[in-house]
Amino acid sequence: xxxxxxxxxxxxxxxxxxxxxxxxxxxxxxxxxxxxxxxxxxxxxxxxxxxxxxxxxxxxxxxxxxxxxxxxxxxxxxxxxxxxxxxxxxxxxxxxxxxxxxxxxxxxxxxxxxxxxxxxxxxxxxxxxxxxxxxxxxxxxxxxxxxxxxxxxxxxxxxxxxxxxxxxxxxxxxxxxxxxxxxxxxxxxxxxxxxxxxxxxxxxxxxxxxxxxxxxxxxxxxxxxxxxxxxxxxxxxxxxxxxxxxxxxxxxxxxxxxxxxxxxxxxxxxxxxxxxxxxxxxxxxxxxxxxxxxxxxxxxxxxxxxxxxxxxxx
Numbered sequence: 001x002x003x004x005x006x007x008x009x010x011x012x013x014x015x016x017x018x019x020x021x022x023x024x025x026x027x028x029x030x031x032x033x034x035x036x037x038x039x040x041x042x043x044x045x046x047x048x049x050x051x052x053x054x055x056x057x058x059x060x061x062x063x064x065x066x067x068x069x070x071x072x073x074x075x076x077x078x079x080x081x082x083x084x085x086x087x088x089x090x091x092x093x094x095x096x097x098x099x100x101x102x103x104x105x106x107x108x109x110x111x112x113x114x115x116x117x118x119x120x121x122x123x124x125x126x127x128x129x130x131x132x133x134x135x136x137x138x139x140x141x142x143x144x145x146x147x148x149x150x151x152x153x154x155x156x157x158x159x160x161x162x163x164x165x166x167x168x169x170x171x172x173x174x175x176x177x178x179x180x181x182x183x184x185x186x187x188x189x190x191x192x193x194x195x196x197x198x199x200x201x202x203x204x205x206x207x208x209x210x211x212x213x214x215x216x217x218x219x220x221x222x223x224x225x226x227x228x229x230x231x232x233x234x235x236x237x238x239x240x241x242x243x244x245x246x247x248x249x250x251x252x253x254x255x256x257x258x259x260x261x262x263x264x265x266x267x268x269x270x271x272x273x274x275x276x277x278x279x280x281x282x283x284x285x286x287x288x289x290x291x292x293x294x295x296x297x298x299x300x301x302x303x304x305x306x307x308x309x310x311x312x313x314x
Contacts, residue, residue, distance in 0.1 A: 002249040004043040004068070006142075007034050007241065008109050008134050009124025011048045011058075011072070015084035015098070016276060018091070020230045026277040027058040029081065030124035030147065033234035036278050037241030037268035038122070039065045040289070042248035045115045047071035047134075049107045051078035061282070070112045078103040091232050092206045111137045118142060120248040122240055123167070125149050128159035135166050143253050145169035145202075145244055147236070153180050165197040168253070171240050173204040187213065200258065202243070202265075204236050212262050219259050222299065224270035224292050231276045235269040238281060242268030267292045 009031030015024040031048040038044050044067040050059075052074065063069055081104035084097040109130055117139050123131045123146040131146055138144070144167040152160050153176060160180075164170055170193055174186055181189035190201040190213040203211040209222040243258075243265035250257045267289055274280035 002042040003119050003251050004045050005038045005241075005244050005248045006045045006047070006111075006115055006118035006121045006138070007031055007038060007124065007244075008047040008071075008122070008130075009034060009126060009237070010081055010104055010107075011050045011054060012081040012083055012104075013054070014082070014233060014277075016087075016231055016233050017085070018087040018231050018276075019089055021276065023231075023276040026233075027055060028083075028234055028277060030126075030234075030237040032058070032062075033237035033272060033278055033281070034122055034124055034241030034244075035062055035067050036065070036281050037238040037265075037272075038245030038248070039067055040242065040268065040284070041245035041264070042120075044068065044245075045071060045112075045118060047109045047111060047115070049073045049075060049103050051075050051080040051103045053078075054080045068115075071109075071115055075103045080104075085233070087232065091229070109134055119251075120244055121145070122244045123147065123163075124237060124240070125152075128152055128156045128163045131163045132159065132166075135163070143168050143247065145171055145240060147171045147240055148176065150176055150179055161196060164193060167198050169200045169202060169258075170198045171202045171204065171236070173206070173236065174208075177201065177203050186211065187218065191215075202262065204239060206232070206235075210239065210262055210266055212258060214255065217255065219262065221259075221262055221266055221296065224267060224296060225299070226270055226273060229273050232273050233276075234278060235272045238272040238278075239265040239269040241265075263293060263296055264289070266296065 010029035012029030014026045014028040035044045079102040082100040085094050087094045121142050121144045125147045146167045177189045181192035183189040201213045212219040243261040246261040246264040271281040271284045
């Protein structure tokens with residue numbers, strides 16, 4: 001039986017504009033996307049906070065998919081975290097148009113007693129101080145992954161460094177890895193992070209795929225080829241959720257399983273990009289996931305090097 005995944009992160013309402021359209025009042029947030037993706041594989045325990053304006057149907061949807069919401073606080077008369085952004089033709093770049101923290105500004109994640117024995121934990125992009133608070137509440141021996149962002153790298157570096165020293169897997173996009181390490185070389189930058197204590201760094205590279213780097217190995221997987229693309233919001237969180245959900249299903253953190261988890265995270269992210277909001281991710285099927293897994297396996301497969309293929313020309 002698979003283990004549950006504990007996810008601590010934001011639940012938000014987004015207004016999003018991309019070259020393919022514009023939609024307002026989309027339910028999102030790192031905790032929301034990650035919970036949906038992890039729930040494709042394993043039960044989920046979610047910790048977050050929303051205001052009274054957060055759609056009850058969105059929480060009911062999570063609950064209907066097996067997400068335990070005991071850790072979600074609803075603040076009476078409060079307003080939920082809101083974010084507005086605009087993407088450009090290069091979908092790796094976006095402008096934040098508006099951020100309203102609202103109830104998220106006072107978020108203080110107190111884990112229900114039944115969550116504290118979770119063996120697989122994802123700390124989504126929240127203040128490093130809050131991530132440390134969660135680390136102090138969970139049982140020793142949990143496999144913990146954390147995400148972060150440029151804002152915390154710039155403004156809370158000391159606390160973030162402490163977080164990185166206490167987790168097993170660090171998830172950052174390529175720009176954040178370079179920013180944290182002060183090194184434009186992705187591999188060298190990831191090695192700098194590994195020196196702090198985590199066993200692995202997963203580098204999210206958008207349309208260029210993802211890499212898993214440890215002290216002894218390197219793994220790089222391309223993204224899933226998509227014929228239809230609308231909105232990348234939540235793709236990184238879906239990647240993390242899919243990755244952690246698979247690990248909890250396999251109940252293993254061996255490197256071979258971590259590589260497989262990167263593949264499933266990549267697949268979850270690909271579905272997220274197909275629609276505004278999590279609709280495509282919500283409507284995916286085991287058959288569709290398997291088909292994309294086979295596609296990734298096929299496009300990364302090639303024969304061993306023939307022994308007589310290369311010659312030294314004198």
